[in-house]
Amino acid sequence: MGRKPGIKRSGEATPMMRQYLEVKERYPDFLLLFRVGDFYESFYDDARQVSEALNIVLTRRSNGAASDIAMAGFPHHSCEGYIAKLVRKGFKVAVCDQVEDPSEAKGIVRREITDIVTPGVTYSDKILDDRHNNYLSAISFLKKGRQQRAGIAFIDVTTAEFRVADVEVDQLKDMLQSVQPAEVLLSSRNREYADEIKKILPPGVLVSLQDDWMFSQENAEQILLRHFKTHSLKGFGIEHAYAARIAAGVILHYLEETQQNKLQYITRIATVDSHEYMTLDLQTRRNLEIIFSMHDGSMNGSLLHVIDRTRCPMGARQLRRWLLHPLKQMAPILQRHDAVDELSRHPDVRRELGEVIGSIHDLERALSRIATLRSMPREVRMLGSALEQLPRLQGLFDQSESSRLCFLSRRLSMLPELARRIDEAIDPDAGATMRDGGYIREGYNAELDSLRSLSSTAKERLLEIQQQERAATTISTLKVQYNKVFGYYIEVSRANSDKVPAYYEKKQTLVNAERYTIPALKEYEETILTAEEKSLSLEQRLFRELCQAIASEAGQIQTNAESIAELDCLCSFAVNADEYRYCKPVMVEEPVLRIQNGRHPVLERIVDVDEPYVSNDCLFDERQRMLIVTGPNMAGKSSYLRQIGLISLLAQVGSFVPADEAEIGLVDRIFTRVGASDNLASGESTFMVEMNEAASILNNATRSSLILLDEVGRGTSTYDGMSIAWAMSEYIHSAIGARTLFATHYHELAELEERLDGVFNYNATVTETADRVVFLRKIVRGASDNSYGIEVARMAGMPSGVIQRAKEILSGMEGREIEMPDRLKGCGRTNQIYLFEEEERALKRAVQSIDINSLTPIEAMMELKRLQDLAAGGG
Incomplete structure (x- = not known):
């Protein structure tokens, strides 16, 4: 393999550049930031990429006889912001620091990799959003007989959430889109999947190819057992998730290489159970606007934006996960509903709960930074303050009737000794940095107090020396002073230079003064500087020991964080129930759905105050299985479909729902096909995308699913589209049997009510005046016979x-x-x-000759289309 252009052989380089090249060889896929003095420097091709990405100057470094080494760098004290920019642009960054004092180094200063930052492995607040998880994912493929399985593992290193799933290969897309990782690890043997994965995920996601040997079952098993210090994986419930275990082992191997064995805070791993949680595919999440608005891709106008009343980042991240993974089991849903009910009925408890949670720091991310020695004393102090709030939080639910609230309260671990140690160790006025010390509290360590006493008496001792020297030299203006460059010195004005004793040793000459030192000042300087150096070093050691003590309680702190996050979500639901007039849904196992005066949770919050929101009922039962909803654009059909989907989803997340009354039968999946879009990057037209989504629904829906279809077949000719819509309706009715809402412009589909049991017509009502049409947005029984498209065009300003x-x-x-x-x-x-009269008569005669009753609806439609084409062509 040839050298990269411009890179010297290590034997030809200077000692420092040889050191750089040796490190770079170990991290070839990373941008290497190499500490040189007060700067982080990059060289060769790395420098060119850093210069372009950060818009900083590209310079050149002289290297003996050569002067062709490209070089770009930035000050070390501002590195976090620069590194954040590089990572946001998809780079992986390796930080190589000086790990010994240059003044004590024998030869070249020793340097080591001290940090690795990638899109999926970062603890930086400048990169992270505290209300979103940031996942690193790994994917493995395992063939068992003729069947190939995909294993996916994902971890948020800032919260220690670590989960795995074994899925069919065709389910991998939905799982990845649900997790939305920032970085994906993939075997170099499976590089052909890299482009497909990039298409599935948002732009900017990094796909990192890893050595294939890392993806072996034996390697993964050893890594997992070593990390969790167990003899088997049965306790985590992942022993049979063979492909996923490989992916989990790859993640830990990757983290062990990048985090230098600072992973003791990752204490658990669990499976994503498809029997416990509902899977929401991309189009359902997009069409229901659960997390992001379809309008501009932001959270504004999304379900999350409307119902998120959480008070801390842990709760915000939990709520987001709940919305993307609704529950499928009755018991946990009912537990959440009962907890929300109790909190909504006791506003005083709810308000105090919100106040306590609002005062609690982000325990999950604080713990990860503390365990990896990235934290500042102020953050440790805030973690201690959070622990001190736990008894008050627990006391709120001593008399609770909710089994879930009682469980969450009992699960809190008080950790009083750790809270007391943090309070005793960290000064309440600790600054934002550790550079100047002073963050360890007085009285915490006797040796530190003794060293500090030397510094605290420095001013008095300097005044003593100053008075002594003024008396000895008769120079009344003589001053004893200090600065960081020259240390301690005696300053004498030029006018008094003839009075300076012979034992004064000159240190610096100024325009109007001279600076000197004397043996007594030298001795004091050495004593005080040694004390300060020892004091700073001791503070750092004490702080590290405290961080290690906190990390040793990682499991209990993480359990506390989970309980607080869930309490925050339940409290948020209770606030919504009270302020937005949500009702407690009745949950049943039967495939029914009865909603009285239901409302769209987002639209009702943003509707014009002068135009009251129009609520609507919905009924599915053993008699009504499919509702065909006709009516014009702008009449509210699509909003009605989304409303039903969101009410069902909220109920299974554990929230109350926007309705007067609701009885909701559990659904295993919610499927939606709404609106028109294309995927030009994959060469797929609007109609092809529509058909792909429709096919996915027909192939995956079950009798327990909820299907929401809007305008299927609009991307092709009228007869083709109508035929497809009709055939899909028949298939869903006869082969699947799912609760289905079908909004359509094809008024001909209203005929299905007469042909198929369980199909009922509804329409979005309008009223006509002399000069305009008013859309009432009320869904009523019966079919519509007019689309009012021209009226919509008029309203649009045609x-x-x-x-x-x-x-x-x-x-x-x-x-x-x-x-x-x-x-x-x-x-x-x-x-x-016009349609010529002769052709029209011929078409009518041909139609009359057909025995319609002998044909299926689809065959009849296609025969009519053939005859009309014949007539239009003069045949």
Whole structure:
């Protein structure tokens, strides 16, 4: 393998550059930041990439006879911001620091990798959003007989959440889109999947190819057992998730290399149980706007934005996970509902709970930084303060009737000894940095107090020396002073230089003064500086020991964090229930759905105050299994579909729902097909995307699913689209049996009510006045027979001439003839657009000759389309 252009062989380089090249060889895929004095420098190709990414100057370093080493760097004290920019642009960064004092080094200063920062492995507040998880993921593939399984593991190193799942390969897409990792580890043997994974995930996600040997079962087993210090993995419930265990081992191996054995705070691993949680595919999450709005991709206008009333980052992250993974089991759903019910009925408890949680620091991320020695004393102090709040939090639920609230309260570990130690160790006024010391509290350590006493008496001792020297030299203006460059010195003005004794040793000459030192001052300087150095070193050691003590309680602190996060979510639900008039849903196992005066949780919050929100009912039972909803655009069909989906989802997340009353039968999946979009990057048209989504629904839905379809078949010709919509309706009705809402412009589908048991027509009502149409947004029984498309065009601001002409054309079509306006006559191949009478009569005769009853609906539709094409072509 050849050298990269511009990189010297290590034998030809200077000692420092040889050191750099040796480190770079171990981390070839990382941007290497190499500490040189007060700067982090990058060289060669790394420098060019750093210069371009950060928009900083690219310079050149002289290296003996050569002067061709590209170089770019930045000050070490501002490195976090620069590294954050590099990582946000998809780079992996390795930080190589000086690990010995240059003044004590024998030869070249020893340097080692002290930190690795990648999109999926970062603890920086400048990169992270405290209300979102940041996942590192690994994917492995394992073939068992003829079947291939995919294993996925993901971890948030800042919260220690570590989960795995074994899935079918075709389910991997949904799982990845649900996790939304910032970085994915993949075997170099499976590099062909890299591009596919990048297409699945948002832009900027890093796919890191790793050596194939890391993806062996034996390697993964050893790493997992070594890390968790167990003899088997049965206690974690992952012993049979063979492919996922490999992925989990790869993650730990990757972290062990990058974090230098600072992973003791990662104490648990668990599976994502498909029997416990509902899977939401990408189109359902997008169409229901659960996390992001379809309008601009932001959280504004999303379900999360409306219902998130959490008070701490841990609760915000938990709520986001709950919305993306609704529950499927009745017992935990009912427990959450009962907890919300109790909190909503006791506003005083709810308010105090919110106050306590709002005062608690982000325990999860604080713990990860403390355990990896990245934390500042102020953060440790805040963790201690959070622990001190736990008894008050626990006391709120001494008399609770909710089994879930009681469980969460009992699960809290008080850790009084650790809280007391933190309080005794960390000064309440500790600064934001550790550079100047002073963060360890007085009285915590006797040796530290003794060293500090030397510094505290420095001012008095300097005044003593100053008075002594003034008396000895008769120079009344003589001053004893200190600065960081020259240390302690005696300053004498030029006018008194002739009075300076011979034993004064000159240190510096100024314009109007001279600076000196004397043996007594030298001796004191050495004593005080040694004391300060020892004091700083001792403070650092004491702080590290405290951090290690906190890390040793990682398991209990993480359990506390989980309980606080869940209490925060339940409290948030109770606030919504009280302020937004949500009701407690009745949950049943039967496939029913009864909603009285249901409301869209987002739209009702943003609706114009002058236009009251229109609520709607919905009924699914053994009699009504499929609802065909017809009506014009702007009448509220799509909103109605989303409303039903969101109410069902909220109920299974554990929240109350926006309705007067609701009885909801559990669903195993929510499927949606709403709106039009394309995927041009994959060469897929709008219609192809629509058909892919529709096929996914038909292939994965069960009788226990909820299916929400809006305008299926609109991307092709009228008869093709209608045929597909009709056939899908029949298939869902007969082969799947799922509760289905089907909003459509194809009024012909209303005929299904007469043909299929369980299909019922509803429509979005409108009312017509003399000059306009009013959309009432009320869903009522019966079918619609008008789309009011021209009225929608008028409301959109179409020119009045276009609107008038459209009405003429529509009238002509309905009368089978359209007269061309005078100004267009003679401009085309024909002066009229109409269905010729002779052709129309021939078409009618052909239709009358068909035995419609002998054909299926689809066959009948296709035969009609064939005959019309024949007639239109003159045949």
